[in-house]
Amino acid sequence: MTNPNLSIQDLETVYDTLAESIDAAGPERETLFLTKLTLLMAREIGDAERVLALIASAQKDL
């Protein structure tokens, strides 16, 4: 279902869009925006175990 590798171009597109979206949301709303995005992506992945593993990855080195 998922493409395990984003091309470098796509990675950069996602990178830029995320940054700009966080700016557009503004400091008051940026966390809400990212939380919503996480839920939407979790639903897209459709596999709780994979999502929990991704949460664990993101928790490293905070």
Place this chain on the structure above:
Amino acid sequence: MHQPTTTPRPSIYYDYRIYPFETAPEQRGEERRHPIVIVGAGPIGLTTALELARHGVASVLVESECQVSEGSRAIVFTRRSMEILQQIGVTDRMLETALPWRFGNSIYRGKRVFRMEAPQDDDDRFAPMNNLQQQYLEQYLIERVQQEPLIEIRWGTKVTGINNGDQGVRLDVDTPEGPYSLEADWLIAADGARSVVRQLEGLRLEGDSYSGNFVIADIRIDIDRPTERLAFFDPDWNPGNTILMHREPGGIWRLDYQLPADEAPEQALAPESLRKRIQAQLDMIGVNAPWELDWSSVYSARALTLPDYLHGRVLFTGDAAHLLPIFGVRGANTGFQDCQNLAWKLAYVVQGLADRRLLETYSHERVAAAREIIAEAGKSTRFMAPPSRGFRLLRDATLSLSLSESFVGPLFHWRTSRPHDYADSPLNVPMDDNIAFGAGPANGAPLQNLRFGENDYLFDHLPAGFCLLYFTDAPTLPAELAAQVEQLKAKGLPLDVLTISRSGEHQPVGLQLADHNGHCFNRYGAQSGSAYLVRPDQHVCGRWKQLDFDALPRLLDRALLKQEES
């Protein structure tokens, strides 16, 4: 000297009447030994007394006040509660006034983002929810008690001390004519959240308190909306918080809103504070009608239970035993299940049909139920009253998504009070055919109601004691089985057979019911000769594809815990 007020409580719609104190026999020098004394004449205490009477056991209710409770308090009664209350004969009266309903709505930014429909089957007599103010329910229960010679209510009688001994309980009370003591074999504490009995016994509740206070306020107002639960999330006038609205009989509406974290209850109940917030809520939903406040109160969410409901000769039930999370109408509805479970067991112990070990199952079964409720309601609390920044973010993200995405809908699901399965109860018969059934209530579960015809349901016919539900293709039950049951009854064992016949050749009468199209057989996974053994609280404790009649005495002994467990 205990001087309860004899002035009727103020209300804009309910006429409180005073039940006067009467000099007790003990105060006239008469000696009395009571089999059972119940402390507290709220809905649970009254239901306990009526249940005990249904099993033929007398009780004395001791109540500190001289009138019913102040305010509407518990207003939503579930189907299971109605089924329980039906057995003590108050539901006809309730339904003259109560408002039945099934639908719940979650609203965010003026949009309904989730609608919940509680299931209603043709086989159910009662609606999933029924709204009625607690004063009315208490009044109807008291009217029923007044018709029941086995029950005595002592008004204006306040508990001051207790001696919980091996041979009995001595209860010290104070009254307008001074103190006296009652001697009882058993004491039931049904005296609510701030139970005096619990305090006197030095018992502590275990669990958590959630932060967050809530105001409940009843107003009289004409709002042209159906009887459905309304939950408003994060409104502008109460940012981040949740407001619930419920319709009550008589043009009364309940508002239930969360307070800001730093606000004291006294502040919240100040008239101007109430007026402003209630008006803000009405403005938000576009209601322009005049209104009047009847009653208001502040409460907080707790999740606490005693670890054991049996202490010597004292038993705890209802809010005296546990304080449950508010979400999901779990207060009184859990209490009814508690006291129905308790009453038959205590009645049979008092009547010498069983020993104290049967009472211990009350505690095991209902403490487990309380713990299950606490865990389940915790999930609702995370959504309705988020306890941390993280939970608040997720809740807010869900609210925002709900405006455009349907997949988050289930997160709004309103878990409500439901009956419990006593699947691990020692009263369940082992080695029966429980797992062989493809349908029907399993051991530990309550009976499913069945519709036999117009205004005619299974629960209308249940006997007071154990019930053997027997399915047959013959017009009547087999003579052999009838003889077995007669023998057991002759020994004083509380068992009746309710026959469900598919034969079509007989007239249904008394405990013989007719299943015209096989529907009941199907719902219960039965064939001709199948049987369910049902406890007096309508929970199944054994079921057989083909009942061996000779085993019946042994099965009943097991359900009363009369055999030693191997």
